[in-house]
Amino acid sequence: MLTRRHLIAGLACGAALPIGIRSARAAAPFKQPPLPYAEDALAPTISGRTVNLHYGKHHASYFKTLNELVPGTRYADMTLEEVVKASRSSEADRKIFNNAGQAWNHIFYWEQFKPGGAKAPAGALKEAIERDFGSVDEFKTKMVAAAGGVFGSGWAWLSEDGGKLVLSGTPGGDSPFAGGKKTLLGVDVWEHAYYIDYENRRTEHVKAVLDNIVNWDVVAERMA
Numbered sequence: 247m248l249t250r251r252h253l254i255a256g257l258a259c260g261a262a263l264p265i266g267i268r269s270a271r272a273a274a275p276f277k278q279p280p281l282p283y284a285e286d287a288l289a290p291t292i293s294g295r296t297v298n299l300h301y302g303k304h305h306a307s308y309f310k311t312l313n314e315l316v317p318g319t320r321y322a323d324m325t326l327e328e329v330v331k332a333s334r335s336s337e338a339d340r341k342i343f344n345n346a347g348q349a350w351n352h353i354f355y356w357e358q359f360k361p362g363g364a365k366a367p368a369g370a371l372k373e374a375i376e377r378d379f380g381s382v383d384e385f386k387t388k389m390v391a392a393a394g395g396v397f398g399s400g401w402a403w404l405s406e407d408g409g410k411l412v413l414s415g416t417p418g419g420d421s422p423f424a425g426g427k428k429t430l431l432g433v434d435v436w437e438h439a440y441y442i443d444y445e446n447r448r449t450e451h452v453k454a455v456l457d458n459i460v461n462w463d464v465v466a467e468r469m470a
């Protein structure tokens with residue numbers, strides 16, 4: 247379980263990265279960080295059964311595969327973040343990118359739901375959302391639409407580009423982070439993220455996530 251002491255110690259390290267991301271900075275073999283809460287902590291928005299499979303099987307498998315792929319490659323001594331960015335444009339290393347990207351994306355994902363914290367955007371984050379989307383409700387509507395527009399498996403993202411907040415969708419394990427953008431929030435829209443709880447109702451799931459389980463303090467920390 248993460249504590250405030252961990253948070254402060256993490257911040258003292260310098261980089262404005264969430265805790266889980268920092269804990270994954272060591273080079274291969276990469277270690278999946280612990281889930282920062284109990285498996286049923288996100289219920290009923292995301293059931294304990296979904297988290298059990300999503301974290302324990304899907305996320306874990308990206309680490310397992312990545313650790314099988316990187317020994318002996320130019321990625322062996324890189325941090326996870328470096329592997330994601332360095333492999334993104336290499337067609338030959340597509341499998342490494344997909345698994346490293348998914349390993350990183352899911353750390354980022356679990357971290358933003360840490361129980362506690364703000365239940366709605368506030369302060370500078372709220373102002374930036376209102377500036378670039380009109381209102382928090384309008385932002386949520388647009389993010390749900392972005393998530394609905396991702397064809398097949400992928401992610402919907404809130405990121406910052408040129409001082410402006412932007413929404414995007416990416417396929418597979420890609421992300422704005424992989425492309426060098428400051429990334430604030432990511433919603434997994436692979437079916438494994440929601441099918442047990444919402445069947446095919448992807449947008450209903452994304453709306454429930456945005457309304458109920460995002461820790462907006464984490465998002466604000468990422469923007470700061």
Ligand SMILES: [Fe+2]
Binds near residue numbers: 300434439
């Ligand atoms: Fe996932």
